[in-house]
Each structure stands twice: as C-alpha cells, then as structure tokens.
Amino acid sequence: MTIEKLRSRVAAELIRSRERTTYLTDVVDDGDLVRQHSPLMSPLVWDLAHVGNQEELWLVRDVGGREPVRSDIDELYDAFKHARVNRPALPLLGPAEARRYIGQVRSKVLDLVDTVALEGRRLTEGGFAFGMIVQHEQQHAETMLATHQLRRGPAVLGAQPPPEPPPESGTAVRGEVLVAGGPFTMGTSADPWALDNERPAHEVHLPPYFIDAAPVTNAEYQAFVDAGGYDDERWWTVEGWKHRKEAGLGGPMHWNGDGTYTRFGVTEPVRPDEPVVHVCFHEAQAYARWAGKRLPTEAEWEKAARFDPATGHSRRNPWGDDDWTPERANLGQRHLSPAPVGAYPKGASPLGVHQLIGDVWEWCDTGFHGYPGFTAFPYREYSEVFFRPGYKILRGGSFGTDVAACRGTFRNWDYPIRRQIFSGFRCARDMGAS
Numbered sequence: 001m002t003i004e005k006l007r008s009r010v011a012a013e014l015i016r017s018r019e020r021t022t023y024l025t026d027v028v029d030d031g032d033l034v035r036q037h038s039p040l041m042s043p044l045v046w047d048l049a050h051v052g053n054q055e056e057l058w059l060v061r062d063v064g065g066r067e068p069v070r071s072d073i074d075e076l077y078d079a080f081k082h083a084r085v086n087r088p089a090l091p092l093l094g095p096a097e098a099r100r101y102i103g104q105v106r107s108k109v110l111d112l113v114d115t116v117a118l119e120g121r122r123l124t125e126g127g128f129a130f131g132m133i134v135q136h137e138q139q140h141a142e143t144m145l146a147t148h149q150l151r152r153g154p155a156v157l158g159a160q161p162p163p164e165p166p167p168e169s170g171t172a173v174r175g176e177v178l179v180a181g182g183p184f185t186m187g188t189s190a191d192p193w194a195l196d197n198e199r200p201a202h203e204v205h206l207p208p209y210f211i212d213a214a215p216v217t218n219a220e221y222q223a224f225v226d227a228g229g230y231d232d233e234r235w236w237t238v239e240g241w242k243h244r245k246e247a248g249l250g251g252p253m254h255w256n257g258d259g260t261y262t263r264f265g266v267t268e269p270v271r272p273d274e275p276v277v278h279v280c281f282h283e284a285q286a287y288a289r290w291a292g293k294r295l296p297t298e299a300e301w302e303k304a305a306r307f308d309p310a311t312g313h314s315r316r317n318p319w320g321d322d323d324w325t326p327e328r329a330n331l332g333q334r335h336l337s338p339a340p341v342g343a344y345p346k347g348a349s350p351l352g353v354h355q356l357i358g359d360v361w362e363w364c365d366t367g368f369h370g371y372p373g374f375t376a377f378p379y380r381e382y383s384e385v386f387f388r389p390g391y392k393i394l395r396g397g398s399f400g401t402d403v404a405a406c407r408g409t410f411r412n413w414d415y416p417i418r419r420q421i422f423s424g425f426r427c428a429r430d431m432g433a434s
Helices: 003-026 030-034 044-063 084-089 095-113 125-150 218-226 238-247 281-290 298-306
Strands: 176-179 182-186 202-206 209-212 260-263 266-269 361-364 392-395 411-414 428-430
Touching (some): 003 044, 003 095, 003 125, 030 044, 030 095, 044 095, 176 298, 202 298, 209 298, 238 281, 298 361, 298 392
Antiparallel strands (some): 176 209, 182 202, 209 428, 260 266, 361 392, 392 411
C-alpha cells in the first residue's frame, strides 16, 4: 500500500469510527447520556469524552507533538484511576462540552493524517498509532452498545429498524469438525495494526480434537435449562456453582423466562437458531460438561479459525487473507443481533468451521497471558497489566464488533462472571472422548 493510500485509509477509518460513536450518543437525550445505566458500565458521556482524550494523548500530543487541547481532564478519563461504578460522581464534561472537545481533537488529527510521517518510527509505521486509536474507539462503541442493551426505557436503536440478518443458507453446519493434530502458526508478526497481545507469531503443537461446526444455539442451550442444568451441581466447577448461587443465575441474561428475550428495548420470542448470547464463562462451561464436551482452548479456537491444511499456513481470517465483506460475517452492528447458524457459509474456515468471526464472542478455557517473546507496545496498560489469574479469553468478535477491531488473531478477555458483553461459545472435545 502506498503512503497516500494509507493516509486515505486512516482518514476513512477515523471518520467511520466517529460516525458510529456519534450515532450511539446522539440517539439518546442528554439525561440518558449522563445516567449510569448499570454499575458495570460508564455513563455514555464518559465513553464519548474518553475516546477523544485517548486520541488527544496519542495522536495530537505524541505523534503530532502539538500542544494539549485539554490537559486538565486527563485524570478524569484515565480508565485506571476511576472504576466504572465511580465515574458518575466525577466532574465530567457535559454532553455539549464533550462533543465540542472531541470535535476539536479530531480536527487536529485529520490535519496530522495529511502531514505526519508514516514510516521511520515504530509508533507510526504502517499507520499503527492511528489504527490503535480506530480500534480503541470501535471497542468503546461496542461497550456503548452493551450499555444500550442494559438501558431501560423505550427502544431507541430500533427507531429505524436494522435489516434482518441473512437466513440460514441450508449449508449443514451442525455437528463437529475433526482438527488434525500437529503444528500451526498462532498470532501474527506481520499485521500492521495488530495489537501487542497478538504478537509475535509462534508455532503451537496441538493433538487432534473435535470442535463444534457452529456456536451453541438458543435451542440447544434451552435444552440444558429444561434439563435442570442450573440446578445440578455436577455440571459446574466449585467456582462456577458458587457464582451461580450467589448471582441467582437461571438462564442467559435478558431471557425473560417465558420464551422471550429483550434486546435493545424490544421484547420478542427467542429465536431457536441464533447463537446463544449473554452467558458467562461459568454457564458456558457447565453447558459443555452437560453435553459431554468442554470449551476449546484459545489455541484450539485459533487453529480451527485460521489453519489451512492445504497450504499449512495460517490465514488472517477464516475465509482468507483478504478483507471482510458483508456476506462473510456478522460484524459492525448492522443487524443488532446474532445471525442464524449457517447464515454465512462464505465465512467458513478451510476446515469447515462456521461463524468464528462475528455474531458472538466465544469463551475459551484459557487465561490471558502474553505469547512467547511478548513485548508491551506502546504501553503496558493495554495488555500486560492484565496478564494475571482471573481472566478468561474470548475470541472472534460479535455482531457489535467492528471489522477494524476483529480478525483471526484478535484477543479479548474478561472476568468469567461477565455476561453483559455479547458473549456465547462453542464446544470442543478430545479425540476419543464421547
């Protein structure tokens, strides 16, 4: 890619990300913007100014070497200094002031896109710093979308109903896929916008295993509920059972117990063929045990998604190295729901595993850690400070994840009790286990 094409791409991605942020914050009134809809989430107005502050810190000040726009607010929007539950009590910028601030920052950044050198410095090589900020804003857009799901009141995102996701294609995607044992390349050293925890590429050896051809559906999960899975301690770990009792879990978050769920303020019948969503790691693990299986490890998930047995190479995405197109995966908040299992045959991996990208984040039974040779870049607080027990990996993105923040190597992580995120799962099992 030429430097001029790279500049055009950077500008387009910055604009596209801001359009999504603007939509998610303009669709509600100021009262909703400043309200905390759940102690798990920030007020939307905090996210709005935070994305601008990160953009100012990294692009205006560091990359551009320019004077601060608002250095007086840095501490207010430092995610490590203030827990989400405490953010409403901070002297935050109001909605109008926050919009004005992020507009000022963006004006300076777009000027930088046309002038700053995009080679010769690691931070800007290949447009990395700009790509990091695009991904950061898109990650917060998904967080804001999750906040909308927790919001009470009339539906606002459906004022103009989103298009329905494609129907099941008729392609057989039930059952399991056998993944042959052997080595594969995990992670990346080549993707210019890959974040530090995706690096470096390294060889991993796995024994043969089976993995589900598709995520677990609502109908399949309902069978677990109907069989008394939430009341049978056999299927739960000690930690999971303790959490199930303390949290009073009895089904996925946002299921109403009468065959309906409420999504972004709209209540409708649960669709049996959709991947189940809003389940925590413990729920996913209990289902897998009940089904006589287990959750895949992170390496198993990535091999199923990327490994091409015909070439022995790992692809960037299940469908290949080329970019996402709408018929390949359900990304970008286009449908506001997971698509039915089997809806994206063109996005299947070479091994025949479907919907690994988009629809629902998939829990993996692996803690968050750095790969061999990991180096924090450009700051420890993105990944390295989270390399400790207590987190579980999620892979593949969701219907609320933007393509800029999703690829076959992208890694997400969260506490195993979290389910306000758009999380689902698929199962795996050892070869020979039944």
